[in-house]
Amino acid sequence: MLGDMMVDESARARPSAGLRPYVAHYAGWRQRGVPVVTHRGLPSPYLTLVLTLDDPLVVHAHPDRRQTPGSYGALVGGLHLAPALIAHGGRQAGVQVAVHPLGCRALFGLPAGELAGLDLDLAELLGVAEVERWRARLRAARSWPERFAALDRALLARSRRHETGVHPDISHAFRRLLGAGGRLAVRDLAGEVGWSPRHLTDRFRAETGLGLKQAARVIRFDRARRRLAPGAPLARVAAETGFCDQAHLTREFRALAGCSPSRWLADEFTFVQDRPAAGAHHDRHG
The missing domain is CATH 2.60.120 (Jelly Rolls)
Incomplete structure (x- = not known):
C-alpha cells in the first residue's frame, strides 16, 4: 500500500x-x-x-x-x-x-x-x-x-x-570571515575597516547575534562538519578546516553539537539530505 x-x-x-x-x-x-x-x-x-x-x-x-x-x-x-x-x-x-x-x-x-x-x-x-x-x-x-x-x-x-542597509564595515567583516573559513584574526579585520577590535566586535554582535570570534568559530565548525562523511579521516578534515588537530576538532564538536563527530555521523546519516552525495543538507531544523 x-x-x-x-x-x-x-x-x-x-x-x-x-x-x-x-x-x-x-x-x-x-x-x-x-x-x-x-x-x-x-x-x-x-x-x-x-x-x-x-x-x-x-x-x-x-x-x-x-x-x-x-x-x-x-x-x-x-x-x-x-x-x-x-x-x-x-x-x-x-x-x-x-x-x-x-x-x-x-x-x-x-x-x-x-x-x-x-x-x-x-x-x-x-x-x-x-x-x-x-x-x-x-x-x-x-x-x-x-x-x-x-x-x-x-x-x-x-x-x-x-x-536593507547594514553598515558596510560589518558587511565587509562578515564576508571576509566567511570567505576565509573563519581563519582571520579579529585585529586584522579591525585594521581593514579602521575600527578598534572591541568596537567592531560590539557592532558585529548587535547586527548578527555573534561576536567576531564566535562567528569565526561557527564558520570553521560548519565548514568541518560539511566535509565529514563515514570513513573520512578526522585528522585530515581538521587540518583542512583550520583546527590545530583532530582532538581540537573533536572538542569543538562536543561543545557546539553536544556529541562527538562519530556520534553525529552515526545519527545524521540516516537523513539523506545530510549526505554529501545528495547535494542537500539541513543546517539546523530539517
Missing part, C-alpha cells in the same frame, strides 16, 4: 539573483517511513527559516534551553552556539531557507542580532495570514523547483518592504 511505502527525497537550489544578497540556498525534503530519531540542529553561519508541508516541526530543546519546547508549522531561528534537538517521527516534509544574517533586515525588518539564540514562530514576524499563504503555495506546487520559485517570489516581495 502507498501509505506503507518508504519515501526519502531531497532537493537543493540557489535563490534567484535578486535574493542572493539575502539568501544562501534552499533545501527541500520529504520523508516517510524512515527511522524515528532525534535530529541535532547545528550552529551555522546562516539563520534558519523552515516551512513545513505537513506535520509540524517538533523542537524538544532549543539552543537557548530557557525556551519552552514547542511545535511549529513555520519557524525562524537566529544564529546560535548550541544544538537544537528536533523530533523526527519518521514522517516529515518541508523547505529550509538559509538566510544570510546581513539579509535579516531586508526580509524580516530587524537585525539578526535580535534573533540570536532564539527560535520563533514565523507568524510572530510575518503574521499568521502571510505564513499560511506561503505554506499553501508550497503545498500546491508540484515539484521542488516550483516550490523554490514560489519562495523566491514571496521573499523578493518582502525584501522590497524594508530598509
Whole structure:
C-alpha cells in the first residue's frame, strides 16, 4: 500500500539573483517511513527559516534551553552556539531557507542580532495570514523547483518592504570571515575597516547575534562538519578546516553539537539530505 511505502527525497537550489544578497540556498525534503530519531540542529553561519508541508516541526530543546519546547508549522531561528534537538517521527516534509544574517533586515525588518539564540514562530514576524499563504503555495506546487520559485517570489516581495542597509564595515567583516573559513584574526579585520577590535566586535554582535570570534568559530565548525562523511579521516578534515588537530576538532564538536563527530555521523546519516552525495543538507531544523 502507498501509505506503507518508504519515501526519502531531497532537493537543493540557489535563490534567484535578486535574493542572493539575502539568501544562501534552499533545501527541500520529504520523508516517510524512515527511522524515528532525534535530529541535532547545528550552529551555522546562516539563520534558519523552515516551512513545513505537513506535520509540524517538533523542537524538544532549543539552543537557548530557557525556551519552552514547542511545535511549529513555520519557524525562524537566529544564529546560535548550541544544538537544537528536533523530533523526527519518521514522517516529515518541508523547505529550509538559509538566510544570510546581513539579509535579516531586508526580509524580516530587524537585525539578526535580535534573533540570536532564539527560535520563533514565523507568524510572530510575518503574521499568521502571510505564513499560511506561503505554506499553501508550497503545498500546491508540484515539484521542488516550483516550490523554490514560489519562495523566491514571496521573499523578493518582502525584501522590497524594508530598509536593507547594514553598515558596510560589518558587511565587509562578515564576508571576509566567511570567505576565509573563519581563519582571520579579529585585529586584522579591525585594521581593514579602521575600527578598534572591541568596537567592531560590539557592532558585529548587535547586527548578527555573534561576536567576531564566535562567528569565526561557527564558520570553521560548519565548514568541518560539511566535509565529514563515514570513513573520512578526522585528522585530515581538521587540518583542512583550520583546527590545530583532530582532538581540537573533536572538542569543538562536543561543545557546539553536544556529541562527538562519530556520534553525529552515526545519527545524521540516516537523513539523506545530510549526505554529501545528495547535494542537500539541513543546517539546523530539517
